[in-house]
Amino acid sequence: KELVFSGVQPTGNLHLGNYLGAIKRFVAMQENYDCIYCVVDMHAITVPQNPADLTRQIREVTAAFLAAGIDPKRHIVFNQSQVPQHAELAWVFNCVARLGWLNRMTQFKDKAGKDRENASVGLYAYPSLMAADILVYRATHVPVGEDQKQHLELTRDIAQKFNNDWAESIAAHGFGEAFFPLTEPMIQGPATRVMSLRDGSKKMSKSDPSDYSRINLTDDADTIAQKVRKAKTDPEPLPSEVEGLKTRPEAENLVAIYAALMDTTPEEVLRQHGGAQFSGFKASLVDVAVTKLSPVADEMRRLMGDPGHIDAVLADGSARARALASVTMDAVKDIVGFVRAR
Ligand code: AQP
Structure with missing residues (x-):
């Protein structure tokens, strides 16, 4: 079954690049796929966030999803922190991903800047949480902008290594040859990398001071x-x-x-x-x-005038997401060999 997953960080200044590279395309996918769209608030705190601003920005990204035309009844719209299985699977993936793989990630190098010793461990492990976001639903397709290509390749590497390392256990538990799919990035259309209006060599970005x-x-x-x-x-x-x-x-x-x-x-x-x-x-x-x-x-x-409605959409989406994610996480625990109550 083909399933789309994608996410947007609630880090403020949602811009035309986020819209054309991601959100507008999320809307288009709804006809042909089951879709899960996530406000990735746990990714947001890999750099410092003011709590009140973060709360407002989570609602704002949700409002953008709904305003653009995503239907939260037919598909799933939720915020990451309400589904604990993302963090659980990310830990397993931290034990699958290799330091050498993460050392190559250009987004970490860009965001950590020169003062790398002071970057959070979360910023470094970001791609492993992103792999968990996608694979906890065993999503097959991920629409993203060009800047996320490297993280999607890492997601495939993690899936493949998990499938190889636990191949015997995966087969013994009746999951066949591979438990996680090798997710396809969908980086398509004329605006996969919208550039800054002030400098055609830099991508349009939330954090640009101008x-x-x-x-x-x-x-x-x-x-x-x-x-x-x-x-x-x-x-x-x-x-x-x-x-x-x-x-x-x-x-x-x-x-x-x-x-x-x-x-x-x-x-x-x-x-x-x-x-x-x-x-x-x-x-x-x-x-x-x-x-x-x-x-x-x-x-x-x-929509922002009625935060109660937005929170209710997120609560409903989170409950449905948890039901799906817990099936994957239980299977992962069995495959790895953890003991769990049944
Ligand atoms: N300039 C862009 N052109 C096309 N797509 C873009 N995306 C981001 N910038 C562009 C896509 O938008 C989705 C959500 O991005 P994100 O919020 O998860 O993270 P980001 O890439 O860190 O966004 P920014 O705006 O660039 O923030 P900062 O300034 O913090 O680095 C993703 O699918 C992304 O590809």
Whole structure:
């Protein structure tokens, strides 16, 4: 059975990259897959978080999921900390993953920066918890942005090593040749890596100190217009072929954003706008961005007015997630050889 899992961290400033690279695609998966979408609050505390802000941001990511069109009745929407099996399986995976594997993770290197001795152990073990998030549901597909590719490869390595190390026990317990699936990353579409509006070589990110580097999901129409107008570009008009974007990262980024918002391809955008000056193209981009994002922002604001409703959605999703996760975790305990009450 094909099952989609993905998550978003409640670390504030949910932006257009999170929307186009992840949330908008989560919505599209609902037709053809059973989907589990998680607000990964335990990942968020791998770096310091103010408790009151964290609580609000967990509700805000949930509101973004619902406002974008995820149906929490047909699928599962919940926050990670309400399902203890994620942490339980992560511990087993900490004992499967090798130090050498984690040492290669570029996200840890980026986030820990120069002061690595002071980074949390949680930040280092982040990929192992992420593997547990996915595999505790034995999910087969994970829609993510390009930046998560390396973590998804590690998830497959962990699954494979678990399957190999306990192969005999897996077979003895009637699970056949492999217990965990080798999950497929789904990194697709024109906006798998949305770049900063100020610097075409950096990804759009929640933690960029410049608010002008990103379009936040909660920005109003005037703010979106101002940010797009100020976005860095070059002096040339838009090319008419995508090849002409190769050496022009800022232009390439704006065309990709336009294409993703319109559910079309960069080729098609250039068929319509090739030869245009940026002033004109940016005006069209503002129109499209405001038209597509305003309804989501309005609905997020409405939902945030009723935190009790959001918490109830998360409680319901968590109960359903726990029921699924506990089946996997019981099996893992049997495979590993732990004693448990039956
Ligand atoms: N710029 C991006 N373009 C496309 N997809 C992106 N994603 C993040 N940035 C971009 C995707 O959004 C999902 C949720 O991301 P996350 O919140 O779990 O973590 P993140 O990648 O750490 O997000 P940020 O915004 O980049 O935060 P900071 O500044 O803390 O590093 C993921 O599927 C991710 O791929």
